[in-house]
Amino acid sequence: MDTSFEADVVAVSVATAVIGQRGRLIVPIALQRAAGITEGTRVVLRATADGTITVEPTWTVVLRLRSTVGSLLPPQGPVSVRWGGRPGLRDGVRPTDPLLPASAVRSVIDRGLGHAEADGTDTLAVLTAGAVLGWLAAAEGCGPGSPADALLPHGVLPEQAVGELVTALVRAGLLDQVDDVLTDLRLLGLSLSAPGDGHPDLAHDTATALRLVADATQRGAALEFTDALCTAIALRLGVLLLAADPAPAVPDVEESPTSASADLPTHPAEDELLAAVAAYGTMRLSDAAEKVLTRLRIVRIRHDQGDQVDSLLADVRADARTLAGRRLRIDDGEAGTRLSNALRTYAAVEELVTGTTSA
Incomplete structure (x- = not known):
């Protein structure tokens, strides 16, 4: 019996280029075509101590994360856009409620992206750890072109949620990859800290989160404190919330x-x-x-x-x-x-x- 894996065959295109003024580098057309990049494609640049420089489209970072990390995570719950702190919250609607219908979600995101381009305001949503895990695992609501895909590069993952994310990765046996995963998420645009004024804002967010947890308990709903804290930060910043439903139970x-x-x-x-x-x-x-x-x-x-x-x-x-x-x-x-x-x-x-x- 053959005990070796079949080797994956990857076509490699090579070319030379000269670094121009102010570090400008022109990628030859042949390499652009081979890599599937065009003018305006967002790329990730990496440099190592041995002088190696790599240029990688962000979509390949997404594919790598989902194939090497997401495939090893347990099943994740559906991810959806919630009201958060978006203006116009009606009476009886809670910040953790889904923003519906789907057409409204897309319209809100498109307008937000337009404003972000115009005035440089990059934060459109606060993400929970469950939302990031769902995005990594390509859970329901995280497919190509989904609101989750659009919001993650303009999102914030608060420090407390970062800790929850890291814990989930370690439990999945990904201890050695944690730093690389966080680096790739940053490169994709996700901020791993919430803007604020230190302890005063933390105290305010904590008080709001406790009220949200108490409200959920009275309604017989489950709301983890870290998710409630993410919701509180979304309320303070006036942005959307991207959160996940509970993960489905895996039968024995x-x-x-x-x-x-x-x-x-x-x-x-x-x-x-x-x-x-x-x-x-x-x-x-x-x-x-x-x-x-x-x-x-x-x-x-x-x-x-x-x-x-x-x-x-x-x-x-x-x-x-x-x-x-x-x-x-x-x-x-x-x-x-x-x-x-x-x-x-x-x-x-x-x-x-x-x-x-x-x-």
């Missing part, structure tokens, strides 16, 4: 009706995966492994029923490859070895699903 693998099958025989690789899940205990990586295991079982059942599973199998292979790479970042002994052994090759996954061995 044993209770999943689509994956449970007493007649479905186990496979040695599946046994290895189950052992790895048990060894990881309550870590978020265990959740990710359980998700792959569930999908593997679903594909096996579909295959046994005679369905075409090529596209599903491709998705599972990608998940397996991601998890196998993730394991290398964690010093977890036997559990990591089991997971790596179970998922390290496409061929092992295909054998697990279809009972055939790839050459």
Whole structure:
């Protein structure tokens, strides 16, 4: 059995250029076409101590974040635009209520972007940690061209919400990537601190947040204090709020009706995966492994029923490859070895699903 991953083939275009006056650099047309950039494209510049400079369109930063970070996060709740501190809040409407209809949301954002260009006011929304996590995971409401995509580059993530975001990333096993994730979010335009006048504004925001939590409790609704604080800051700044609904519950693998099958025989690789899940205990990586295991079982059942599973199998292979790479970042002994052994090759996954061995 071939135990190596198939190499991704990436076409590379090269050219030379000369730095002009005041550091001006003209990117040759051939490279612009190869990179999919045109006049007006926003790019990220990175320089390292060894003299390497990279130029990267922001859309590639988004794709990288969602593929390397978002794919490893647990399921996130839908993200939507809330009233926040936008002027015109009517009686009976709370700042945490969604801004509806969708056409109004787009109109408000478009006007806000126009004002931002005209007067340099860049802050259009305050984001909660759940909204950022949902955006990273491409949750409902965060697709291409969505309000979340439009607001994040003009958004603020308050310090308290940054702490919640970092905690969620660490729980997902992304400790080593935290600094890179925060750097990329900054490069995309997200501010990681809320404007204000120090302690006076913090005291005011805290008092407002406590009132919001008390109001939600009286209505029988759940509102976390950090989300309430983000709402309070949106009220103070007079901007929108981008927040997420609670994350959906993930059923246990044993209770999943689509994956449970007493007649479905186990496979040695599946046994290895189950052992790895048990060894990881309550870590978020265990959740990710359980998700792959569930999908593997679903594909096996579909295959046994005679369905075409090529596209599903491709998705599972990608998940397996991601998890196998993730394991290398964690010093977890036997559990990591089991997971790596179970998922390290496409061929092992295909054998697990279809009972055939790839050459």
